[in-house]
Amino acid sequence: MNRERRIEIAEITRVEGHGRVEVIIEGNRIRDVKMAIFEGPRFFEALVEGVRYDIVPDIMRRICGICTASHSLASIRAIEKAFNIIPTKQTELLRDLLIHGEVIESHALHLFMLALPDYLGFPDVIRMARKHPEMVKAALMLKKAGNLVHNIVSGREVHGMNDMIGGFSKVPNEEELLKIRKAMEESKRTAQLAVDLFVRAGTPKFVESENILMALDPGEKFGYIGDYVTISTGDYYPVEEYEKLTNEKSVDYSHARLSTYRGSPFMVGALSRLLLNGKKLSGTARELFKEQKDLLTHRNSLMNNLAQSIEIVHCVERCIEDIDALLSTGLVDEVVEIEPRARRGVGAVEAPRGVLYHDYTFDEDGRVVKANVITPTAQNMANIEKDLRIATQRLINQPDEKIKRVLEQIVRAYDPCISCSVHLMRIKS
Amino acid sequence: MERPKIGVFSLTGCGGDQLMILNLEDVLLDLLSYFDIKDFQEISSFKEDSDLDIAFVEGSVSTKQDLRKLKEIRARCKMLIAIGNCAISGGIQAMKNGQMEILERMKRVYGIEEDIYGVLEPKGLSAYVKVDLEIPGCPIEKEETLRAITSILHGDMPDQFDYPVCVECKLKEYPCVLIEKNLPCLGPIIVAGCGARCPGLGLPCIGCRGPIKEEANAAAELEVLLSKGYDEEHIVNLMRIFCANFGEIKKITEIIRRRSGKGRQE
Numbered sequence: 001m002n003r004e005r006r007i008e009i010a011e012i013t014r015v016e017g018h019g020r021v022e023v024i025i026e027g028n029r030i031r032d033v034k035m036a037i038f039e040g041p042r043f044f045e046a047l048v049e050g051v052r053y054d055i056v057p058d059i060m061r062r063i064c065g066i067c068t069a070s071h072s073l074a075s076i077r078a079i080e081k082a083f084n085i086i087p088t089k090q091t092e093l094l095r096d097l098l099i100h101g102e103v104i105e106s107h108a109l110h111l112f113m114l115a116l117p118d119y120l121g122f123p124d125v126i127r128m129a130r131k132h133p134e135m136v137k138a139a140l141m142l143k144k145a146g147n148l149v150h151n152i153v154s155g156r157e158v159h160g161m162n163d164m165i166g167g168f169s170k171v172p173n174e175e176e177l178l179k180i181r182k183a184m185e186e187s188k189r190t191a192q193l194a195v196d197l198f199v200r201a202g203t204p205k206f207v208e209s210e211n212i213l214m215a216l217d218p219g220e221k222f223g224y225i226g227d228y229v230t231i232s233t234g235d236y237y238p239v240e241e242y243e244k245l246t247n248e249k250s251v252d253y254s255h256a257r258l259s260t261y262r263g264s265p266f267m268v269g270a271l272s273r274l275l276l277n278g279k280k281l282s283g284t285a286r287e288l289f290k291e292q293k294d295l296l297t298h299r300n301s302l303m304n305n306l307a308q309s310i311e312i313v314h315c316v317e318r319c320i321e322d323i324d325a326l327l328s329t330g331l332v333d334e335v336v337e338i339e340p341r342a343r344r345g346v347g348a349v350e351a352p353r354g355v356l357y358h359d360y361t362f363d364e365d366g367r368v369v370k371a372n373v374i375t376p377t378a379q380n381m382a383n384i385e386k387d388l389r390i391a392t393q394r395l396i397n398q399p400d401e402k403i404k405r406v407l408e409q410i411v412r413a414y415d416p417c418i419s420c421s422v423h424l425m426r427i428k429s
Numbered sequence: 430m431e432r433p434k435i436g437v438f439s440l441t442g443c444g445g446d447q448l449m450i451l452n453l454e455d456v457l458l459d460l461l462s463y464f465d466i467k468d469f470q471e472i473s474s475f476k477e478d479s480d481l482d483i484a485f486v487e488g489s490v491s492t493k494q495d496l497r498k499l500k501e502i503r504a505r506c507k508m509l510i511a512i513g514n515c516a517i518s519g520g521i522q523a524m525k526n527g528q529m530e531i532l533e534r535m536k537r538v539y540g541i542e543e544d545i546y547g548v549l550e551p552k553g554l555s556a557y558v559k560v561d562l563e564i565p566g567c568p569i570e571k572e573e574t575l576r577a578i579t580s581i582l583h584g585d586m587p588d589q590f591d592y593p594v595c596v597e598c599k600l601k602e603y604p605c606v607l608i609e610k611n612l613p614c615l616g617p618i619i620v621a622g623c624g625a626r627c628p629g630l631g632l633p634c635i636g637c638r639g640p641i642k643e644e645a646n647a648a649a650e651l652e653v654l655l656s657k658g659y660d661e662e663h664i665v666n667l668m669r670i671f672c673a674n675f676g677e678i679k680k681i682t683e684i685i686r687r688r689s690g691k692g693r694q695e
């Protein structure tokens with residue numbers, strides 16, 4: 001008789017937010033794989049209904065503490081598109097700087113403090129620091145350099161206020177930008193250290209399988225802001241058509257309703273960006289990407305960690321490049337006229353974890369009539385479950401403890417941000 | 430002395446306050462080494478169900494599960510510290526409290542009527558349990574938090590701000606954005622401690638640190654902003670972003686709703 005075997009991770013640790021994994025096995029067959037979310041919903045789309053456009057980014061950036069600037073920029077870009085506001089070159093450079101700083105902070109936190117303990121065999125960074133104090137201190141300085149960008153460009157490390165519709169309230173001065181530049185110069189070595197660590201840590205192959213990748217097309221240069229979505233299937237869509245891509249569907253293997261593209265799960269995040277847009281990289285990041293080409297396969301989602309580490313190298317170099325471009329022309333205060341229109345706008349950015357969409361419709365006074373936000377973690381959820389299923393199948397004869405460790409490591413590799421994904425997930429458990 | 434046993438927990442929020450603690454990069458490892466950390470799900474897989482000297486709790490009570498968890502935490506800790514506006518007053522997700530039923534919010538966002546989450550109208554921790562200390566902000570200020578933790582390690586309770594952002598703004602000699610730029614600044618009714626960050630950038634205070642509890646005169650603030658030509662609806666939305674569960678502001682919303690109701694009848 002087939003006995004039912006249940007493997008449960010009651011609470012996934014070292015991730016942002018609260019989630020649970022449950023696998024039910026019958027004999028040699030997996031009956032069900034669920035990643036359930038039990039983070040409370042906050043209903044942001046309902047909160048902004050009837051609210052005037054100028055305080056919308058202030059509300060929406062609070063969806064997530066870690067990718068606050070990404071939410072901020074997606075929100076601002078959606079509003080600018082609706083009102084037909086074209087940002088200046090200076091604003092574009094400052095936004096580029098801001099989002100690159102955010103990726104550094106977020107990836108450094110994830111790689112060194114949350115993911116690396118898995119590879120080095122520690123329950124957390126605190127215990128890891130006892131053995132490797134220098135490495136952890138260097139990682140903290142890297143994270144701090146990312147935060148410095150938040151502080152100077154957006155006004156605060158979490159939920160800044162300086163980035164707004166049309167540009168920036170107070171444009172940073174030369175001295176402040178040089179301070180960031182210096183911190184970035186000093187971070188170069190640590191950034192590369194992360195790549196070494198993840199190459200050497202080796203990456204298990206228990207999730208190897210086909211993955212569909214999705215990322216924003218950043219234009220000429222590698223980056224995190226764009227208006228079109230590029231997909232590994234060769235398809236290409238304007239962000240306005242995002243609903244075709246994030247189409248929520250019930251899938252037969254889960255109780256949750258998940259994002260799928262033409263019925264298949266897909267992956268967003270660092271690995272997708274590198275594999276789809278890596279040819280647009282420059283400098284050291286380009287070299288590293290070429291060197292690690294064999295490891296960076298679309299078939300292994302755990303490689304997201306290595307991809308994140310290469311992205312940090314890119315971000316550190318790009319911050320310097322952006323600052324040099326800003327300083328070469330000098331910084332000026334800019335005033336932008338804003339005229340609300342009764343229209344819809346969709347804004348997207350690559351948040352550290354993948355494509356993020358904000359979609360608003362306004363009335364003629366600029367009040368929100370309808371809002372929708374699709375976060376990267378929500379899009380990744382179907383792919384995470386697919387990987388959990390594949391890994392469990394391959395490890396089915398192993399003891400529960402081993403399987404649990406692997407499953408938790410898989411979830412963590414996606415660097416899920418459950419707090420912000422929750423508002424999309426519909427879970428029955 | 431034995432290291433205090435602590436736990437860091439989150440209910441419904443954005444993770445930003447825990448992150449602000451982790452953002453204390455220069456002192457983080459030293460700081461953490463003063464404590465015996467028994468539970469910190471965001472950064473550690475280590476967990477021990479022991480009694481705690483101090484529990485730091487971020488996020489609002491927004492589900493029955495949050496409430497269960499909060500009660501468990503309260504039962505096992507000597508001192509409960511609410512970190513951030515969500516934990517103090519329900520935070521930004523309380524913005525529509527009293528205006529739109531929580532089940533209606535769920536219906537609008539998810540298109541479903543069945544209460545699969547066990548949702549509760551978002552409230553701060555003190556609506557349900559005794560809270561020993563509140564550290565305000567959305568997010569908390571890291572220096573203020575560090576000072577508070579240091580005081581507690583020395584056996585003292587930290588000082589708290591009892592004057593508004595407005596005072597801080599004047600001390601810093603920032604130009605008043607309310608007077609000079611006609612911006613709807615909530616500085617007069619919001620508790621200080623951020624160094625008047627927003628006015629310092631030429632922006633109005635939107636109230637992320639919450640009201641100065643006993644003293645905030647929201648009605649007077651409303652009159653000032655009305656005289657600046659802002660419409661009531663916008664002012665109320667603004668005040669409600671972070672202070673919707675605050676008595677004075679609830680009252681104002683009610684008055685305005687009644688007034689505009691009357692307006693329609695006339």
Ligand code: SF4
Binds near residue numbers: 444
């Ligand atoms: S108070 Fe602000 S920073 Fe803290 S959890 Fe709530 S939304 Fe996030």
Ligand code: SF4
Binds near residue numbers: 623627
């Ligand atoms: S000025 Fe107001 S909104 Fe800005 S940080 Fe301070 S309390 Fe928060």
